Amino acid sequence: MRQTDLESFLAVVRHGSFVAAARERGLTGSALSQTIRALEEDLQVRLFNRTTRSVVPTEAGDLLARRLMPALADIRASLDEVRSLGGRPSGRVRVNAPAPALDWLIVPHLPAFLHSYPDIAVEIFEDASNVDIVAEGYDVGIRLGLEMAQDMIALPLGPEQDYAVVGSPAYLEREGRPDTPQDLTHFECIRHRFPSGRIFPWRFRAGDEDIAIVPRGRLTVSTARHAVEAAVGGTGLARVALPYAQNALGEGRLVRVLDRFTPRLPAWHLYYPSRRHMPPALRAFVDFFAKAAR
Incomplete structure (x- = not known):
């Protein structure tokens, strides 16, 4: 049982679709289906209920997903931390934010960030919905004010909004x-x-x-x-x-x-989960954009 297989399982849970999960993972649909079948055979339990219209985790699949999400996040953070001992932060940062925050506070500064941190990869997802960034596999989110879960660390990003x-x-x-x-x-x-x-x-x-x-x-x-x-x-x-x-x-x-x-609205806030070990790539991203977006 490989970590990549478990990551693929979580991708299916997030998307509720084999097609979308395969696209995210860079796999064919048949390869992803085979990976999930192998997991089910190894665990001796069904992980998903499949219909022609939906893919929904079973009770066992939901339990596995809830346990795996924080565990794999810790594994990724540990590996990134070890890689960064060479002197340069490395890893991937997945960002979920509405279009205005991306257009005016993030995207204009991305070239400078990527130039400063050549070993960090960034994935940007435009989204204005009230999303659970941990459950959906994101490292950081951006929302107006403090519209986020209470167990998050939040930093103001830029001025109040007009x-x-x-x-x-x-x-x-x-x-x-x-x-x-x-x-x-x-x-x-x-x-x-x-x-x-x-x-x-x-x-x-x-x-x-x-x-x-x-x-x-x-x-x-x-x-x-x-x-x-x-x-x-x-x-x-x-x-x-x-x-x-x-x-x-x-x-x-x-x-x-x-x-x-027309009153001014609260500033955008960049927020991320409170973790014992913050991945070096995420720390670099947060520090850079908190300063760049002032």
Whole structure:
């Protein structure tokens, strides 16, 4: 029974799919299926219930996965620590973060990080859902504020966040401007749907009152960049993290509205599990980006 076989087993658990797990592991579907069958024969127990639509761990498979995840994480950390005794941190860092954090705080600094640490590999996963980074096999996550499990270590990453409601001059001239957040019910809004299926609510503050509005509109997108493009084209109003609209605002292609009702949101936070031994690659990643994203 090899460590790579156990890693493949966990990949199937994470994805709930042999196809997706095989893609992650760089294997063919038949090779991965054979690996799982061999594990089941060796353990004398079924690990998955398979149907044409799903792959779900059995009670034994769930128990094995829960025990293996922290154990293999410790093994990987120990091996990376030993490799790093040569003077350079090495290993892999898997990062889960929403698009705005990646676009403005991580990706611009990746070339410098990879140049500084040639023995570290980085995998980036764009995700805005509320994910359990330990269960899903990630080393570090990034979310707004402190929206994460309590047993995590969190560090602020960059400044507080400013979200802006914007529209094109032509649209505002044609439809007028909203004076309060409640006026948005009379405007065409460009909605943003999360991968979970939930529509991104627009949040405002009037005095001491917090207001959350689920916008109405005919256009729904999954990225802020598409929302900005649609707003520039006069489709309606969009609410996006300010950096996405900064250029268009500076060039006069977009105008900001309702800014006095738009509070600043907590800064992005980089977070990771509290472990007895922190892998050197993860330590290098955390230290580098905590400084670079200031």
